[in-house]
Amino acid sequence: xxxxxxxALSCERGGRPLFAPQSFTLGAGQAMQIxxxxxxxxxxxxxxxCGLAPTASGEVxxxxxxxxxxxxxxxxxxxxLGHHLGLKDDLSALENLQAASVLAGHAVDRxxxxxxxxxxxxxxxxxxxxxxxxxxxxxRVALARLLLSKACLWVLDEPFVALDPAAVHALQQVLHNxxxxxxxxxFTSHQSVNLGSAVVPWRLNA
Amino acid sequence: xTMRWFYYAAPQTFxxxxxxxxxxxxxxxxxxxxxxxxxxxxxxxxxxxQGEGYRIIFVHVPASWMSMVIYLAMAFWSVxxxxxxxxxxxxxxxxxxxxxxLFAFLSLWTGALWGKPMWGAWWVWDARLTSELIxxxxxxxxxxxxxxxxxxxxxxxxxxxxxxxxxxxxxxIYFSVKWWNTLHQGASVSLTRSPSMAQLMLWGMLLMALxxxxxxxxxxxxxxxxxxxxxxxxxxxxxxxxxVAGAKx
Amino acid sequence: xxxxxxxxxxDLRLAFRRKAEVLSGLFFFxxxxxxxxxxIGPEPATLRHIGPGVLWxxxxxxxxxxxxxxxxxxxxxxxLEHMVLSPHPLGLLVLGKITAHWLVAGLPLVALxxxxxxxxxxxxxxxxxxxxxxxxxxxxxxxIGAIGAALTLGVRGGGVLIALLVLPLxxxxxxxxxxxxxxxxxxxxxxAHVSLLLAMLLPAVFFSPWACSAALRIALE
Numbered sequence: 001x002x003x004x005x006x007x008a009l010s011c012e013r014g015g016r017p018l019f020a021p022q023s024f025t026l027g028a029g030q031a032m033q034i035x036x037x038x039x040x041x042x043x044x045x046x047x048x049x050c051g052l053a054p055t056a057s058g059e060v061x062x063x064x065x066x067x068x069x070x071x072x073x074x075x076x077x078x079x080x081l082g083h084h085l086g087l088k089d090d091l092s093a094l095e096n097l098q099a100a101s102v103l104a105g106h107a108v109d110r111x112x113x114x115x116x117x118x119x120x121x122x123x124x125x126x127x128x129x130x131x132x133x134x135x136x137x138x139x140r141v142a143l144a145r146l147l148l149s150k151a152c153l154w155v156l157d158e159p160f161v162a163l164d165p166a167a168v169h170a171l172q173q174v175l176h177n178x179x180x181x182x183x184x185x186x187f188t189s190h191q192s193v194n195l196g197s198a199v200v201p202w203r204l205n206a
Numbered sequence: 207x208t209m210r211w212f213y214y215a216a217p218q219t220f221x222x223x224x225x226x227x228x229x230x231x232x233x234x235x236x237x238x239x240x241x242x243x244x245x246x247x248x249x250x251x252x253x254x255x256q257g258e259g260y261r262i263i264f265v266h267v268p269a270s271w272m273s274m275v276i277y278l279a280m281a282f283w284s285v286x287x288x289x290x291x292x293x294x295x296x297x298x299x300x301x302x303x304x305x306x307x308l309f310a311f312l313s314l315w316t317g318a319l320w321g322k323p324m325w326g327a328w329w330v331w332d333a334r335l336t337s338e339l340i341x342x343x344x345x346x347x348x349x350x351x352x353x354x355x356x357x358x359x360x361x362x363x364x365x366x367x368x369x370x371x372x373x374x375x376x377x378x379i380y381f382s383v384k385w386w387n388t389l390h391q392g393a394s395v396s397l398t399r400s401p402s403m404a405q406l407m408l409w410g411m412l413l414m415a416l417x418x419x420x421x422x423x424x425x426x427x428x429x430x431x432x433x434x435x436x437x438x439x440x441x442x443x444x445x446x447x448x449x450v451a452g453a454k455x
Numbered sequence: 456x457x458x459x460x461x462x463x464x465x466d467l468r469l470a471f472r473r474k475a476e477v478l479s480g481l482f483f484f485x486x487x488x489x490x491x492x493x494x495i496g497p498e499p500a501t502l503r504h505i506g507p508g509v510l511w512x513x514x515x516x517x518x519x520x521x522x523x524x525x526x527x528x529x530x531x532x533x534x535l536e537h538m539v540l541s542p543h544p545l546g547l548l549v550l551g552k553i554t555a556h557w558l559v560a561g562l563p564l565v566a567l568x569x570x571x572x573x574x575x576x577x578x579x580x581x582x583x584x585x586x587x588x589x590x591x592x593x594x595x596x597x598x599i600g601a602i603g604a605a606l607t608l609g610v611r612g613g614g615v616l617i618a619l620l621v622l623p624l625x626x627x628x629x630x631x632x633x634x635x636x637x638x639x640x641x642x643x644x645x646x647a648h649v650s651l652l653l654a655m656l657l658p659a660v661f662f663s664p665w666a667c668s669a670a671l672r673i674a675l676e
Contacts, residue, residue, distance in 0.1 A: 076542040084533025102461040105542040343623040382627035
């Protein structure tokens with residue numbers, strides 16, 4: 001049963017705790033939006049949940065077990081999109097998606113990748129090197145990974161940044177579908193989002 | 207027993223322990239140094255082959271030993287630090303490094319001083335001296351890495367890793383240098399051909415080695431105390447320390 | 456395994472789209488090899504004597520130069536995080552990157568060295584031993600260098616710092632690699648040297664990805 005538990009998570013920066021210990025639970029079909037001022041530690045919290053950053057205290061549990069113990073299974077179920085897109089400028093959008101999917105553990109074929117790019121409105125740019133795309137278009141390539149992903153836990157850091165209204169709407173639709181299918185969503189955003197289902201806001205105080 | 211070790215692994219308790227220990231260790235070091243130098247330079251007999259110049263081994267050999275022992279100690283603390291994630295381990299490794307580098311440098315320099323009157327050259331590429339030189343580079347690498355990384359925790363952990371990798375490589379490096387040295391016979395005037403050891407000479411070297419060990423322990427205690435104050439300066443107990451409060455006043 | 460090959464292919468693709476970076480390492484090798492005769496003098500006997508050593512050092516330094524690039528780009532654009540978060544073992548992925556790096560930066564040196572060896576008037580059997588020793592030695596250099604590259608991600612003084620960390624650890628490879636050619640020349644036979652190079656290659660390939668993974672996780676914290 002997919003369930004994410006954060007138990008008394010805290011982290012330090014410069015020797016001082018960034019925020020008070022945070023505990024929350026996220027179940028299937030649920031979404032949580034982390035809010036807070038700049039520097040409150042939203043990105044740090046997401047990175048701790050993924051296991052990228054060490055915790056000063058507390059632990060993260062996936063399906064009832066500590067993520068350190070079920071690492072491979074947890075990583076297979078996890079999709080993380082951070083500030084940096086994880087895309088190579090010298091590769092085309094298609095090549096990027098194919099490489100990224102192999103790394104994520106679910107290789108996709110050419111057709112599916114092209115379809116995902118088409119859904120993001122990038123069909124004509126699928127074979128161009130990423131260098132020539134705009135920032136917003138690059139973001140949409142990164143978000144095309146969401147369409148191809150089989151992971152059930154999505155951890156997204158500011159996914160709506162640099163998107164035009166149409167793209168924002170499209171992304172909201174994708175996230176909504178994900179939740180409908182029983183996926184979990186943990187994300188940060190400075191703007192309010194309409195995902196159809198109830199989104200639990202979580203305020204991180206500095 | 208384990209609980210006691212973990213008790214002293216907390217910076218606060220170690221600070222107190224180190225504070226009590228280092229003056230005694232320094233005194234012991236001084237006493238042993240005087241004794242060792244006395245034995246080495248005043249009491250030990252003149253060597254039949256090498257005359258008076260050989261006496262430098264009373265500094266050279268213990269310094270070499272210490273440089274190797276300290277590197278092993280660094281590797282030990284590094285393994286502890288990476289396994290148990292204790293802050294003190296990183297501080298111990300950082301505190302040991304400059305002293306280890308110092309002994310390595312001392313060993314190289316005294317090796318050169320020995321070589322000049324004996325073999326006529328300031329530097330000979332014999333296996334031990336060359337290995338010592340590479341060990342010196344390993345120390346420099348560790349210190350360069352830890353000072354280049356700003357984040358203290360990352361610097362400690364990265365340094366720990368390079369110390370461990372270096373320690374694993376030391377036997378390989380030594381073996382390869384010995385091999386290289388035996389092949390190039392022309393250059394190998396061996397400094398390892400030490401004079402036949404009279405009992406007294408061994409005692410002299412042992413005393414000097416113990417003196418250097420005591421010195422190392424003393425200076426490491428002192429250095430770790432400084433590191434603790436630096437790193438834990440935001441905690442209450444550090445602010446309340448007389449030396450810190452006095453400095454602020 | 457497919458992830459390993461996918462990563463190798465990806466990195467090779469990236470390298471071929473940035474040929475200038477790759478070629479600059481090779482040109483450095485050529486330039487350095489040419490500097491020694493200029494500094495020491497062109498007497499053939501001297502050159503034959505120092506040739507293997509000079510070429511080995513040139514290969515070593517050229518490898519050092521290309522190392523910062525190994526993880527730096529991935530770190531900057533976030534791909535490294537995806538590698539760490541991949542369900543595939545990080546060690547396997549790192550081995551893929553090291554392999555691609557060696558194919559692009561190390562293997563060309565192996566091919567180029569005998570050609571440069573002609574400048575040092577080395578006999579044919581020395582040239583082939585040089586190529587063989589480099590073939591066995593450059594992967595070890597890539598493996599050890601990768602650890603240095605992983606530890607110094609994003610740190611100032613990158614390239615020089617890597618060299619300072621890694622060169623002492625590469626001494627055994629240098630000793631046996633250059634020694635192999637010399638042993639052949641002096642009639643002693645290079646069997647032992649080659650076996651020792653192999654003996655260093657296997658542990659390096661096994662342990663380096665593991666050490667690199669630890670170093671990368673430390674760098675990403």
